[in-house]
Every structure is written in C-alpha cells, then in structure tokens.
Amino acid sequence: MQYFPLTDKQREEIKKEIGIKDIKELFSDIPQEKAWYSLDNLPNALPENELLKRFEDLGDKNTYSDYLSFLGGGAYNHFIPEVVNYLSNRSEFLTPYTPYQPEVSQGSLQAMFEYQTMMAMLTGMDFSNASLYDGGTAAIEGALLALRKSKKNKILVAENLHPEYMEIIYSYVQNLGIEVEQVRYNRETGKVELDELKDKLNSEIGGFVFQSPNYFGVIEESKEISDIVHSEKKAYSVQVVAEALSLPFLTPAGDNGVDIIVGEAQSFGLSLSFGGPYLGFIAAKKEFLRQMPGRLVGQTKDVDGKRGFVLTLSTREQHIKRENATSNICSNQAWCALRAGIHLSTLGKSGLSKISKLNHLNTAYFVKEIEKFDFVNVKYKKDFFNEVVLELKNDNGIEFLEKLKNRKIFAGIPLKWFYKDADNQVLINFTEMHNKADIDLLVKEIGDLK
Amino acid sequence: MSNELNILPELIFEISKEGKVGYSFRDIDISDDLIAIDKSKLREDIKDFPELSEVDVVRHYTNVSKLNHSVDSGFYPLGSCTMKYNPKINEKIASLKGLNTHPYSPTDCVQGNLEIIKELEKWLVNITGMHGFTLVPAAGAHGEFAGMMVIRKYLESKGDARKIVLIPDSAHGTNPASAHFAGYDIKEIPSNEDGVLDAKTVKEYLNEDVAALMMTNPNTLGIFEKNIMEIADLLHENGSLLYMDGANMNAFMGIVKPGDIGADVIHLNLHKTFSTPHGGGGPGSGPIGVTKELVQFLPVPLIIEGKDGYSVNYFNDAGIGRIKNFYGNFLVIVKALAYLMALGKENVSKVAEDAVLNANYIREKLKDVLDLPFKSKTLHEVIFSDKDLPVTTLDIAKRLLDYGIHPFTIYFPLIVHGAMMIEPTETESKETIDAFIDVMKKILDEAKKDPEYLKGAPYNTPVRRLDEVLAARKPVLKWINEENEG
The missing domain is CATH 3.90.1150.10 (Aspartate Aminotransferase, domain 1)
Incomplete structure (x- = not known):
C-alpha cells in the first residue's frame, strides 16, 4: 500500500536488528486474549481512482x-479569491505541527502574527489571539474571560444571541458554578432592551454578552450597551460577531468601548463546508492579556538581533498551568486563520x-x-x-x-x-x-x- | 554565520502601497441611497490595512511559507503528535464542490454529507469497540472536555456526580484542564518504576468521590498500560469510569480495541492517527466514543440512519447539549474517512505494526548512546533522557535543525529529566530513519568534542535562537505602524 514505505525485506532486517522473530512480540504487553481482532464489517482498500469516484458519488447525493x-x-x-486556496494549500503551511520550534516555523508564526494584527485592526482592539475553534466556542471563551477578569460568577447574555451559541454557553457553564441570566430583546426593534439591561445589572454581574449584528441581523447599540455595562465596577461588555464581514463596514468595537470581541470569521476565506472547519476569533483590550485563552504569537529577536516570532505568554496555557490554565484549548484553527490572513490581504x-x-x-x-x-x-x-x-x-x-x-x-x-x-x-x-x-x-x- | 545573507520577508503591512488592488469583483449596482444604517454606525476607513496586488500577495505568502519545516519537506518525529504523511488525494476529495454545502441545508439535500459522517462513525466503532461516536469535537482537548461532560452527566443521572478525577503524572496538560472545565477537581496519581500505573496504587486513590480516571494509553512514555483491565475492573467496582485518551492510538489501532479492555469513553485525534494535516496547529478533530450506557449523553447533533436515509437530531435534552456549532470540523472528517477507505480493513493493523517497528528500531540503535529512563517495552515512540550528556536536550534539538530534521518533542513528559520523545510513525522509510540515527550519533559526537558549539545552534536556519523572555516580558502581538507613532 502506498502509505507504507518499508519493504518486506526491510521489515525483516529491522526485526532481526531488534531481536524479534514475530511482530506480535512487540505487542506482548497488550492483553493477548483481546488482541488481534478482525475488522470483517469494514470494506477492503480502495485504489486512488475508485476512492475519488466514491466521494464524487457521495457529493452527487447532495442536491444542495x-x-x-x-x-x-x-x-x-x-x-473567495483563488489565491487563498492556492497559497493555503502549499504543504509548507498545511503539513507542519504547532510551531514549537520557532527557528523552523517562522512561516506559520509570521502568518499568525499578521492575522493577529489584521484582526486587531478590524475590531479596533489592542490585540487578538491566534484563533479559537469557532463562533460558538469563542462566545463562551469571551464570557469566561470577562468572568476571570472580574472575579465574579454571574453573567448576562442577550436573548437574541445566536441560539446555537446560547446553547453552547449553557453547556459549558453547567458544571462551573456560573449563573447565566438573559436580557430580552425589544420585539419592535429587534435590539436588546437597554432598560432591562440596566435593571439586571448589579455588582454581582461580571459582564454582558451580546451579539451585533445580532441573530436577526440587526446592529445593536454597542456604545450605549458598553456605557451601561461600565456603570458597574468590574463588569465588561463582550460583543459577539457571527458575520465577520460586518467588521469592515461598521464602527469598530474598540471605538464603541467594547472590552472583548469574539466570534466567527468563516466569512474570511473559508467555504461553507457543511459547517467546518471555521474560525473562532477573540480580541480584547490590553488589560485582558494575562487572562487570554489560546495561543498568542509575539515578536522578538534572535541572537543575531534579527526580527522573529514565537508563541508567547504560554504560562496561561494548559501544558504549563494544567488545571489552572485559562482554557483547555491546545490544537486551534491555525490553518483557517492563515486562510483568513491571505483572504484579507488579497481583498485589502x-x-x-x-x-x-x-x-x-x-x-x-x-x-x-x-x-x-x-x-x-x-x-x-x-x-x-x-x-x-x-x-x-x-x-x-x-x-x-x-x-x-x-x-x-x-x-x-x-x-x-x-x-x-x-x-x-x-x-x-x-x-x-x-x-x-x-x-x-x-x-x-x-x-x-x- | 551562513544566515547573514538570509533575508527574511517583510511583514505584509510593510509592503502595502496605497491604491493597490489584489482582487476582482463586479461593481456595486445598487444606489447608496438604500443604506439603512445610521451614518454614525458606519466605518470610514480601516487604518493601515494592507493594499496589495495579487502578485504581491502570492510572492509574500510563498516566501513566508518557505521558512517552515513541514512533513512534506522532511522528517518530523515529534513525539505524541504522530506527524505521519498526509495523503494528497484527501485534499482533492475535501475540495470537491459536491461536498461544499451550507450546514442548515434541509437534510434531504445533504444525504451524501450525512452518510460521510455516519460512515466514519462506523469505522471508528469497529476499530475501537466503542458503542457509539460523536464527531463534533473540534480537537483532542475539546473531545476530552466533551468526554468528561458525558461522564459527569451519566453519574448525575445515577444521582452522584462525584468530585474527583484521577490523572497520572505523565499525562498531557489538556487532561487536567479539560476535566477542570467539566467541573472536576484533579488528583495526580504516580506511575511506577516501570512507567505504568499499578492497580494497587489506583486502588489506594479510589474512594466514593472519584468519578473517573483519565488514562493515556499507550502513555506518554510510549508504554502500554498493561494493567488497564485490572484497573478498569477496580474503577467499575467503585462506580467510577475509565476515560482513555487515545492521542496515541496509532500504536495499537487494529491490534486491540479500547472497548474490549475496559474503556468507557475514549477520544481519538483525526489529525494524528487518521492522517489529516495539522495545518500549523489546527484544525483538528477529536471524536469521542462511548459505551452503550453513555450514548444517550453525547452532544448534539446526532445523525440517525433510517430506512429512508439519514436524519438529524438537533436537540437532545438527555445529553450534555451543544459544544460546538454545526457538525464539527466536517472537512477533517472527510479526509479521515478517505484515509481509512484507502487503507481498507486489511491495512489498519499494519499502521500500528510499522509505526511500532520503526520506533523500536530507533530505540535499538540509540540505546547505547542515550539514557533510556524506562526499560519497559515501548510501542510507537521511545523516550530518552539527557542524563550524563555534556549538553542539554534543547541543544541537541536545536542542532538537529541544522541537519534539516525537526526535533522530537522535548522536556515532556515532565517525569523524565530532559525528555526526548521520538515518534517516527509508519510513513517513514528505513532510509530516513537510518539517516536520523546517523545524525543523532554525529551530534552526540559533536557534543563531546565541542559542547559550546552546540549551545549556539542552530546556525543554518532562517533565524537563530529567539529571545522568548523578551517576547513574554514586553509583548508585541501586532505590527505597529511606526510612521503613526511619535
């Protein structure tokens, strides 16, 4: 089979070298009464041309x-300009791992740094991370970020948030002792009821999560919302954006006083793909830096003084902080962020x-x-x-x-x-x-x- | 040194020129009079945003890409990451127009896509012996989180959620972090001198508060947790569950089913064992498989196969709810299924066999020149330490870069001093591995003769050792237009 480069002769050579006769000897720690099972219910190997045909047929079953x-x-x-597909499919971008060895990963790191910069520009925020899974998980990460910073455990969420994002928030908080209360929207305007927001806000509230444009497509009064939220000490406004293409058209969140902006950036160079992979984003004011979830790429210098980029501030992350990390995220959507960067540069x-x-x-x-x-x-x-x-x-x-x-x-x-x-x-x-x-x-x- | 003449690409913002255009699209044919938004809400300009021609963009990203080492350019034995070859036909398949549909399409119009998801679920059920799968989780850690939520939901349904999750000291950091976000306290449990968990030790840690044990198998030392069945029995007697982290499933796929040796929940990494590319850090996919008792608690959506085709349960009150939008990282799922169909049932166990053979070959060839902290049998990877060396693991790793080889995973697991965790995978040839062994011996020789030289490595890479302390102390996380400053 084409994915196995060892020849039978080489397999024998290696076995001899390591002193075994039968490959099964290498697996002798595995309970032998359970080992070496058959996969009779599954099909045999498909040659490449038949494999392609099989998926083309599956595609034909979709009448979309x-x-x-x-x-x-x-x-x-x-x-999506064709250069996005062409460039992102270069195997130098597609086939490396997370840039743990920065000296040979400057390509991924520079592209991420550029992506972070473009997202900061589009949102009007101080900084952006290198990606989250998608809009829905970004919404909960935004809410948790506000709560970590405020050291409170109650959050308000707008009723007209994307219903799937809302469900995700409820799923995530169910075991964390976090209380979620909804703020209704006005049935005439489709916008958040600001009076209700004022009423429900109190010193126990760590933030308000709202979407703009909201699930009904309506642009919220982000500035007024942020002002109301800020009337309470240590309460933060978290804006969710499910349609990132609204960012270049509307006043940036940063100018409206929003503290944290999160959302879905699928609109930046990712095809519909039956729902994934997409691109979660999060950007915030600089005071949230040490509490940020996920990877961050930072600029630095090498020993010769040359500019270079590294993953940074990783003491927030799970591989160092374990259960005290700001999030459990490890693999993210790096390649999707790369596509977003190329897409944004091309459209300009x-x-x-x-x-x-x-x-x-x-x-x-x-x-x-x-x-x-x-x-x-x-x-x-x-x-x-x-x-x-x-x-x-x-x-x-x-x-x-x-x-x-x-x-x-x-x-x-x-x-x-x-x-x-x-x-x-x-x-x-x-x-x-x-x-x-x-x-x-x-x-x-x-x-x-x- | 040699990289003096090596000029790095500028940042995309630095090559931007006002007025340049890199795309073509039809002109706007609707009058501005129709704009239905207050002027105060409209944006005037995206300050400093790039303006480039198409060829500028292509040259920029092409030159930037060349600064990366990748699986397609050379050996990448990064332990626990399973950097196997990513088949090219799978990329072509994932780009098929017929598969590119909206996630809210009526289900009768996306039967092909639903069949793809269900087919992969079937493969994974057959390979792992678990009863049911969800392909929704976006990555391994996301799968861990979903799996621990499922465990919690199940225990709650029995009236006792419990408080504690046991995690071995050799575990990945995502395990404790994921269990924490599922609302659990973590208790670390030591492995024995053979590098595995003892049933006796596990027993000492068990009490009525223990919800589950998260076990990576084979563990991060590459050693099969041979007491797994005994440990599973102890857990089950205690009313606790066994979560198996399947990050290293490449070691025994097709050899033994986790479901047959006591696992209640497992996650798999499609971007490791099932060949989908890592993309510089993602997207991944972290399906979870569960036993029959736990299926009802899986996250939504659930795909149902019926007489008249496939349908979707978008809501399920009994389960943990929704943890991600839509159906998961669908195109990653497509590539993983294509990989398995290309392998066929006859080649599944061969993956593990060759992966383990290659790893043991490296172990055999390097065990006389490097310290092997655990003598137990190892499967898909081998871990050495930097004990008694004149240089550190970091120095060796950096010197490997000069030879065009991506280093192994370093300083993990934490229980090994200066760990070098080497995972070659089954898709590497004997020639590549022999060359790696030669380079390792050469470097160890260099280390003896001139350790100072190694401490300065790498010398031939686009940049040399980078100042990570500076990056963290004075964070610069975006480009600043200096023309605007001052």
Whole structure:
C-alpha cells in the first residue's frame, strides 16, 4: 500500500536488528486474549481512482447545488479569491505541527502574527489571539474571560444571541458554578432592551454578552450597551460577531468601548463546508492579556538581533498551568486563520469595504422590493447588515420555506427551530454572491405564493 | 554565520502601497441611497490595512511559507503528535464542490454529507469497540472536555456526580484542564518504576468521590498500560469510569480495541492517527466514543440512519447539549474517512505494526548512546533522557535543525529529566530513519568534542535562537505602524 514505505525485506532486517522473530512480540504487553481482532464489517482498500469516484458519488447525493440559497445564520457563502486556496494549500503551511520550534516555523508564526494584527485592526482592539475553534466556542471563551477578569460568577447574555451559541454557553457553564441570566430583546426593534439591561445589572454581574449584528441581523447599540455595562465596577461588555464581514463596514468595537470581541470569521476565506472547519476569533483590550485563552504569537529577536516570532505568554496555557490554565484549548484553527490572513490581504482595504457594502445594499434592495407585498413584512427595517427577518401573514415559516424549496430556492432559516414564539418568521441572508437577478427571482417567487 | 545573507520577508503591512488592488469583483449596482444604517454606525476607513496586488500577495505568502519545516519537506518525529504523511488525494476529495454545502441545508439535500459522517462513525466503532461516536469535537482537548461532560452527566443521572478525577503524572496538560472545565477537581496519581500505573496504587486513590480516571494509553512514555483491565475492573467496582485518551492510538489501532479492555469513553485525534494535516496547529478533530450506557449523553447533533436515509437530531435534552456549532470540523472528517477507505480493513493493523517497528528500531540503535529512563517495552515512540550528556536536550534539538530534521518533542513528559520523545510513525522509510540515527550519533559526537558549539545552534536556519523572555516580558502581538507613532 502506498502509505507504507518499508519493504518486506526491510521489515525483516529491522526485526532481526531488534531481536524479534514475530511482530506480535512487540505487542506482548497488550492483553493477548483481546488482541488481534478482525475488522470483517469494514470494506477492503480502495485504489486512488475508485476512492475519488466514491466521494464524487457521495457529493452527487447532495442536491444542495441545485438550489439558489439564501441560508445564513452563522455560515455565509462569500467570494473567495483563488489565491487563498492556492497559497493555503502549499504543504509548507498545511503539513507542519504547532510551531514549537520557532527557528523552523517562522512561516506559520509570521502568518499568525499578521492575522493577529489584521484582526486587531478590524475590531479596533489592542490585540487578538491566534484563533479559537469557532463562533460558538469563542462566545463562551469571551464570557469566561470577562468572568476571570472580574472575579465574579454571574453573567448576562442577550436573548437574541445566536441560539446555537446560547446553547453552547449553557453547556459549558453547567458544571462551573456560573449563573447565566438573559436580557430580552425589544420585539419592535429587534435590539436588546437597554432598560432591562440596566435593571439586571448589579455588582454581582461580571459582564454582558451580546451579539451585533445580532441573530436577526440587526446592529445593536454597542456604545450605549458598553456605557451601561461600565456603570458597574468590574463588569465588561463582550460583543459577539457571527458575520465577520460586518467588521469592515461598521464602527469598530474598540471605538464603541467594547472590552472583548469574539466570534466567527468563516466569512474570511473559508467555504461553507457543511459547517467546518471555521474560525473562532477573540480580541480584547490590553488589560485582558494575562487572562487570554489560546495561543498568542509575539515578536522578538534572535541572537543575531534579527526580527522573529514565537508563541508567547504560554504560562496561561494548559501544558504549563494544567488545571489552572485559562482554557483547555491546545490544537486551534491555525490553518483557517492563515486562510483568513491571505483572504484579507488579497481583498485589502478597498475590497473589504466594497464587498461588505454590497452585502448590505443587496439586503436593502430586497427590503425595498418586498415592500410591495402586504402578506409578508420585513420585521426590523432599520440597522440590518446582511440578514433580515421576514414575517409571514398567511403561512408558518416551515411551510413557506418548503413551498419555495419546491421552486428550487432555500429562502432562509425557520426561526421556529429556535424560538417558540416565531412560527411565522424566517431569517434570510444576502451576500455579494447574489446578484440583482437572484434577488428579483426570490421576490417574484415569494409573490407567486400569495 | 551562513544566515547573514538570509533575508527574511517583510511583514505584509510593510509592503502595502496605497491604491493597490489584489482582487476582482463586479461593481456595486445598487444606489447608496438604500443604506439603512445610521451614518454614525458606519466605518470610514480601516487604518493601515494592507493594499496589495495579487502578485504581491502570492510572492509574500510563498516566501513566508518557505521558512517552515513541514512533513512534506522532511522528517518530523515529534513525539505524541504522530506527524505521519498526509495523503494528497484527501485534499482533492475535501475540495470537491459536491461536498461544499451550507450546514442548515434541509437534510434531504445533504444525504451524501450525512452518510460521510455516519460512515466514519462506523469505522471508528469497529476499530475501537466503542458503542457509539460523536464527531463534533473540534480537537483532542475539546473531545476530552466533551468526554468528561458525558461522564459527569451519566453519574448525575445515577444521582452522584462525584468530585474527583484521577490523572497520572505523565499525562498531557489538556487532561487536567479539560476535566477542570467539566467541573472536576484533579488528583495526580504516580506511575511506577516501570512507567505504568499499578492497580494497587489506583486502588489506594479510589474512594466514593472519584468519578473517573483519565488514562493515556499507550502513555506518554510510549508504554502500554498493561494493567488497564485490572484497573478498569477496580474503577467499575467503585462506580467510577475509565476515560482513555487515545492521542496515541496509532500504536495499537487494529491490534486491540479500547472497548474490549475496559474503556468507557475514549477520544481519538483525526489529525494524528487518521492522517489529516495539522495545518500549523489546527484544525483538528477529536471524536469521542462511548459505551452503550453513555450514548444517550453525547452532544448534539446526532445523525440517525433510517430506512429512508439519514436524519438529524438537533436537540437532545438527555445529553450534555451543544459544544460546538454545526457538525464539527466536517472537512477533517472527510479526509479521515478517505484515509481509512484507502487503507481498507486489511491495512489498519499494519499502521500500528510499522509505526511500532520503526520506533523500536530507533530505540535499538540509540540505546547505547542515550539514557533510556524506562526499560519497559515501548510501542510507537521511545523516550530518552539527557542524563550524563555534556549538553542539554534543547541543544541537541536545536542542532538537529541544522541537519534539516525537526526535533522530537522535548522536556515532556515532565517525569523524565530532559525528555526526548521520538515518534517516527509508519510513513517513514528505513532510509530516513537510518539517516536520523546517523545524525543523532554525529551530534552526540559533536557534543563531546565541542559542547559550546552546540549551545549556539542552530546556525543554518532562517533565524537563530529567539529571545522568548523578551517576547513574554514586553509583548508585541501586532505590527505597529511606526510612521503613526511619535
């Protein structure tokens, strides 16, 4: 088999060298009554061409590409320049381990340092780490970071946080003695109820986790929120971003007084890939440095005075601090962060501005066009980024989406999946990959449903 | 020295020039009048953000990439990391357009993808003897966390969550950290002079507060925990569970099933044993397998195979809940399945056989020149110490870089002085290993003749020894535009 370079002759030579006759002698510590099992239920080896064919056939069983999709909700279909695939697939980037030997890992380390810098620029924060698993786990890491810093064990979370992120937060805290309380959103604006936030905030609260743009696509009042949170000592605002492409379009979190920003950066050069691998990010004000979870790359000098990069401040991490580490994360999403760095460099300042704006304008165009029908209604008409909630007067969301699916359109996500009181609401996403004709078609097909 | 002329690539920000464009995309065809956001919320400019042409980006990242050592460029015997060859066909398969779907697609439109997940679950069930798997965890540590949460949920369902998790002194740091985040206190348990856990010692540590023992098997010394069945019995009699860290499953995949020797929960690392590339630190994938009693506590989503195809349970009140978005690191799952299908059932045990053969060959060839702190049989890796050497493990590691070889894992496990943990894997040829052995002997010879020279190594790498103290003392974690300063 092609993955085994030893020849039978060499195997015999090695056996002789180490003084064994039978390979089984090497495994004699293993309980022999249980060893050497058969794998009869599994298939035989597939040659390369048949292997490829097998997966092409599996791909053909997915009928996804037959549909025009407006699915978003934390996973977005964006343009990826080909150089991102080309460069990230260089085996120098793809096949090394974590850069434990910096002298021969400057490639990974420099790329991570550049990624950290770009994320700090986009978020307006003092620093970023080198990646977390995904948006949902980044949300809980952000919450835990705020609590570590505040030395409190109660946190407020906005009700309109991505429902999966919310579930992840509840899963993680269940054994940590941390209390989570939700702050409702306003049913008219889709935004966090600021009065309720004020009411629920007290000296026991370590922070407030909110999403902007929130799960309904609406941009929150981050500055006001941060001001309210800061009225309490040692309470921190944690902004979650599930659509990183909103970062180049909107006032940076740092300028709004946000303390910690976390989220999902799949939109930066990672394909939909049925949900992974994606890219969790976290950036914060410098006062959070020593409490940060995950890897950090820092600049330094070698013995000749040359600039170089190393993994740094690792006394926060599990391999040193063990159970007292800031997080248990070890392997992260380094290669995804590399792709994000390449993607961001390729689009550059102008590309990011243009494409993020196009996302918003496509959405705004839909909002304008759909106004002509009175049996559907865009629920939050102001301050959306690239997603809107459509309210249906005659239909429930699941049936509405099923009808459009029959017309070869995935028109969105039924909010009924996650919210009890949202039977007749669907979440629709528009990106730069949709052109006017796609949106016109969606509007026409919705119109035909009347 | 030789690297005087070796010029490092600049940072991407330093080669940026105002007005350069590196992409092409259609122009905006919708009027700005439709903007539905307050001006105060819109961003004006991303200060200092790169502006480059496409060729600038390509040259930059190409030159940066060349500063890396990788599996594809040379030997990488990093112990406990299983740096095996990453098959190229798997990259092609992971890039197939047909697999690239949205995670919220209606399930009848992604049957192929759901089949991929279920197929890999089946392979792992058959290889490990566990009853059920989840492929959701994003990495080994994430799997450990999920596994410990499952254990806790199970014990709670019996009315007794318990407080303590026992962890051997040779364990990876992620074990105690993961157990801690599942709400447990950690008690460290010593291994014996043979480098393994004694059943007698385990018994002494057991009481009604012990929820589980986390055992890496083979352990980080490369030694099979031969008392595992006896220890599992003791744990089970005590109402405790056995968590097996399968980071080193490459050592006995196809030889013995963890489920047959007492493990209640295990995690595997698809980015180690199952050949998916490490990508400079991730993405990984850390599936967990559990016994029949524990299946109901696995995280969501769960894929169900029925008569009419595959469906998804996106919610399950009995379980630990959701620990990650969507279905896990799906493309990593795809590559691992492709690897196993290429191997076929007939080659699974051969992986372990060749991996163990290669490691024992290195042990045999170096045992006379390096101290072997534990004499027990070792499987997929061998650990030496720097006892009685005129230089340290670090010096040897750095000198290896000059010879184009990535060093082994150093100073781990902590119970060995100056540990050198060498794991060659099955995908290395005898020629490569012979060359490594020769280089090691040469370096040890150099160390005797001129230890000072080794302390200055490496000499031939893009940068030389880096000042890690400076990096930590005055952290510089992003590029600063000096033109804006002062």
